[in-house]
Amino acid sequence: MTRMTGAQALIKALEMERVDVMFGLPGGCILPAYDPLLESSIRHVLVRHEQGAGHMAEGYAHVTGKPGVAMVTSGPAATNLVTPLMDAYMDSIPMVGITGQVGTAAIGTDAFQECDTVGITRSCTKHNDLVMSAEDIPMAIRQAFHIATTGRPGPTLVDLPKDVLQNQMTWHWPSDDEVIASLPGYRPTTKGHPRMIKEAARLIMAAERPVLYVGGGMLKARAAEALRELVELTGIHVVTTLMARGVFPDSHPLNLGMPGMHGTATATTAMQKSDLLINLGARFDDRITGKVSAFAPEAKIIHVDIDPAEQGKVRRPDVPIVGDCRLVTEELIKAIRDLKEGGTVQPDLTAWKSRISGWQEQFPLTYEQSEPGSALKPQYCLEKLRDAAPEGTIVASGVGQHQMWSSLHWKFEQPYTWVNSGGLGTMGFSIPAAIGAKVGRPDRTVWAVDGDGCFQMTAQELVTATVERIPIKVALLNNSYLGMVRQWQEMFYDERYSEVYLSTDCPDYVKWAEAMGCVAIRVESPEEVEPAIEKANSINDRTVVVEFRTDSDEKVFPMVPAGMGNDDLIVHPSQQSIRDRLA
Amino acid sequence: MTAINVHGSSLNHHILSVLVQNRPGVLARVASLFARRGYNIYSLAVAPAEEEGMSRITICVDVDSSPLEQIVKQLFKLIDVVKISELDPRRSVERELLLVTVRATAESRHQVVELCGIFEGKVLAVAPDAVTLSLEGHPDKLDDFEELLAAYGIVELQRTGRVALPKLDRSARLRAVNSPNMKGQVG
Numbered sequence: 194m195t196r197m198t199g200a201q202a203l204i205k206a207l208e209m210e211r212v213d214v215m216f217g218l219p220g221g222c223i224l225p226a227y228d229p230l231l232e233s234s235i236r237h238v239l240v241r242h243e244q245g246a247g248h249m250a251e252g253y254a255h256v257t258g259k260p261g262v263a264m265v266t267s268g269p270a271a272t273n274l275v276t277p278l279m280d281a282y283m284d285s286i287p288m289v290g291i292t293g294q295v296g297t298a299a300i301g302t303d304a305f306q307e308c309d310t311v312g313i314t315r316s317c318t319k320h321n322d323l324v325m326s327a328e329d330i331p332m333a334i335r336q337a338f339h340i341a342t343t344g345r346p347g348p349t350l351v352d353l354p355k356d357v358l359q360n361q362m363t364w365h366w367p368s369d370d371e372v373i374a375s376l377p378g379y380r381p382t383t384k385g386h387p388r389m390i391k392e393a394a395r396l397i398m399a400a401e402r403p404v405l406y407v408g409g410g411m412l413k414a415r416a417a418e419a420l421r422e423l424v425e426l427t428g429i430h431v432v433t434t435l436m437a438r439g440v441f442p443d444s445h446p447l448n449l450g451m452p453g454m455h456g457t458a459t460a461t462t463a464m465q466k467s468d469l470l471i472n473l474g475a476r477f478d479d480r481i482t483g484k485v486s487a488f489a490p491e492a493k494i495i496h497v498d499i500d501p502a503e504q505g506k507v508r509r510p511d512v513p514i515v516g517d518c519r520l521v522t523e524e525l526i527k528a529i530r531d532l533k534e535g536g537t538v539q540p541d542l543t544a545w546k547s548r549i550s551g552w553q554e555q556f557p558l559t560y561e562q563s564e565p566g567s568a569l570k571p572q573y574c575l576e577k578l579r580d581a582a583p584e585g586t587i588v589a590s591g592v593g594q595h596q597m598w599s600s601l602h603w604k605f606e607q608p609y610t611w612v613n614s615g616g617l618g619t620m621g622f623s624i625p626a627a628i629g630a631k632v633g634r635p636d637r638t639v640w641a642v643d644g645d646g647c648f649q650m651t652a653q654e655l656v657t658a659t660v661e662r663i664p665i666k667v668a669l670l671n672n673s674y675l676g677m678v679r680q681w682q683e684m685f686y687d688e689r690y691s692e693v694y695l696s697t698d699c700p701d702y703v704k705w706a707e708a709m710g711c712v713a714i715r716v717e718s719p720e721e722v723e724p725a726i727e728k729a730n731s732i733n734d735r736t737v738v739v740e741f742r743t744d745s746d747e748k749v750f751p752m753v754p755a756g757m758g759n760d761d762l763i764v765h766p767s768q769q770s771i772r773d774r775l776a
Numbered sequence: 777m778t779a780i781n782v783h784g785s786s787l788n789h790h791i792l793s794v795l796v797q798n799r800p801g802v803l804a805r806v807a808s809l810f811a812r813r814g815y816n817i818y819s820l821a822v823a824p825a826e827e828e829g830m831s832r833i834t835i836c837v838d839v840d841s842s843p844l845e846q847i848v849k850q851l852f853k854l855i856d857v858v859k860i861s862e863l864d865p866r867r868s869v870e871r872e873l874l875l876v877t878v879r880a881t882a883e884s885r886h887q888v889v890e891l892c893g894i895f896e897g898k899v900l901a902v903a904p905d906a907v908t909l910s911l912e913g914h915p916d917k918l919d920d921f922e923e924l925l926a927a928y929g930i931v932e933l934q935r936t937g938r939v940a941l942p943k944l945d946r947s948a949r950l951r952a953v954n955s956p957n958m959k960g961q962v963g
């Protein structure tokens with residue numbers, strides 16, 4: 194019988210869960226846990242703000258598939274963790290938050306730095322738990338990791354009162370069976386229903402205008418291989434949502450890219466005109482569907498999702514399949530093979546394919562190159578960045594125009610190379626997420642693509658990057674504005690710009706980055722772009738910030754205005770005259 | 777649209793009998809889920825269930841506020857929720873308890889007590905100008921009782937919210953009546 198403190202049990206439990214790194218910042222109530230950390234094999238990355246710890250944990254989870262861990266103290270530190278928890282909840286990122294809490298005797302007395310962490314985080318975690326006895330710590334940690342990583346992944350939180358960390362306990366590591374028995378209400382379905390899978394296969398073999406609508410669930414399920422096989426077997430086009438970029442290579446001729454509000458004209462239109470949408474791990478988000486009543490009106494729906502509550506939440510599927518996306522896709526492949534062997538032939542897709550390639554030819558992604566001497570085009574900078582990036586480069590983006598341009602103009606060839614805040618749209622996500630990604634994949638080049646608005650929300654974590662020796666690269670697309678909001682004001686509020694101008698010169702990003710220990714480069718003209726990127730790529734022992742001064746007038750196209758149907762998509766102005774060919 | 781009174785009578789309500797692990801905060805989880813997703817609750821009753829460590833929450837939901845299917849699926853995502861039974865009012869037995877203090881002077885008291893008698897309620901306490909009554913029964917019956925008492929002046933009223941169990945099917949009912957320990961409990 195090994196006796197130890199609750200804090201020692203916590204650290205041991207994290208080691209047992211094979212945690213190799215965590216992100217955090219200590220304080221009063223969590224202090225006991227930081228002491229045994231000194232003897233632990235776990236690396237701790239000391240952040241400058243707890244929000245950073247949370248997004249780093251997310252970035253780490255995005256690229257490794259392993260749960261990210263953030264450990265912070267009570268009160269203000271716990272509330273600082275709320276944004277990343279919500280972000281992880283929206284994007285189904287496995288993450289475990291560990292928070293200190295005031296001593297059990299002080300709970301409920303408005304003690305110093307007390308807050309109702311479990312209450313506050315109830316609706317932004319998959320599950321949370323306030324542990325009231327040191328004996329319960331190992332089970333609470335096991336449950337937290339089990340719940341975060343199985344079924345539909347998501348964030349969990351364990352709240353630990355200070356005396357619970359200090360008290361002595363007898364170590365017991367619960368077995369898998371004990372963990373499962375302790376959660377009688379939690380039994381995720383992973384295997385799809387065979388009859389539904391057969392029915393789906395039948396629909397796929399009969400569809401004339403099918404589209405594979407692939408979402409983040411396919412990345413979570415590590416189903417990239419299975420997807421490729423399914424595409425090759427059926428010859429069906431793929432659209433990859435913002436959350437799924439990278440799950441299928443952009444270079445593949447059947448990949449139409451991202452659909453939705455800022456999707457490619459072809460991806461969005463192909464969904465609209467389809468007669469069968471095969472939804473694999475996506476959730477009919479409003480950024481994809483536009484006005485739901487006008488979305489893909491002729492399409493039958495196959496919906497594969499591990500979360501039964503997604504079935505029928507937005508669009509009622511003809512064939513709902515609850516299960517793990519990889520397992521179901523594999524079964525689907527078998528079922529289609531069986532049908533083929535039994536003599537079923539797919540309808541001829543040639544007409545549909547030529548319609549699609551017609552759209553692709555007429556409505557490619559486009560932008561006007563800048564005039565000599567005028568501000569840079571952000572798309573140009575991104576294309577140059579992309580072309581010079583080593584294979585496997587990971588891109589982490591902020592939220593705004595630069596996010597949409599990154600998703601549109603980058604060419605993702607491998608899964609887990611795109612890290613972004615999709616569901617919550619959290620400005621300030623990119624720098625800490627990039628740091629977390631670099632910790633998870635130190636062998637890879639990691640570019641944070643950021644806007645000037647976003648940068649100012651979490652830039653202090655570049656100090657963390659410098660001090661902890663986590664060299665990332667930041668491409669700061671500085672358009673002096675909260676660009677995405679400016680775009681909406683320009684297009685939908687008669688160019689009445691209200692509180693979107695930041696500043697052209699303040700802050701001085703180069704000085705700021707240098708003060709945080711980074712190498713900083715400012716780029717103002719097109720001919721400086723490539724040399725600056727080359728220099729940034731040559732520096733691998735320090736964080737590099739490249740500030741691109743970009744055109745504040747540039748807008749993201751295509752665009753479906755909020756509340757409109759996807760048939761009302763606005764193409765790039767240069768394609769406006771042929772708009773009606775998108776039919 | 778069918779008119780519904782505040783207690784969820786009429787057939788537009790559905791009753792969910794939710795078996796949960798009896799852990800701190802479980803009721804808050806259920807309540808905040810309903811608030812967060814915009815589902816309306818008519819009533820909610822909680823008590824320990826027959827199984828050790830479990831509680832049963834009986835929720836009467838407004839199925840016009842959101843499809844029942846979504847409500848059930850979202851509820852089931854709560855880790856502490858172990859089992860959910862949907863009870864269609866047409867196929868379940870529903871009961872509720874009402875306590876009421878009604879103004880009753882020496883002149884009107886006998887009328888109030890008579891009414892109570894007709895409904896098979898109980899007189900719990902009598903004061904010079906008021907009586908406290910209790911009535912157990914189907915929520916619709918409680919509605920009628922409440923309406924009739926209103927004329928005398930209701931001082932205070934408290935209802936528990938409905939609890940329910942599935943109706944036994946015909947064969948099961950027969951078995952229950954024939955089994956000696958169950959006698960007199962079916963009805």
Ligand SMILES: Cc1ncc(C[n+]2csc(CCOP(=O)(O)OP(=O)(O)O)c2C)c(N)n1
Nearest residue numbers: 593594595618620644645646647675676677
């Ligand atoms: C925390 C947070 N606050 C506000 C918003 C609303 N919002 C969405 S995009 C955007 C502008 C982002 O500006 P910037 O980082 O400069 O990027 P740009 O759009 O110019 O590329 C704002 C304010 C948000 N998504 N997140």
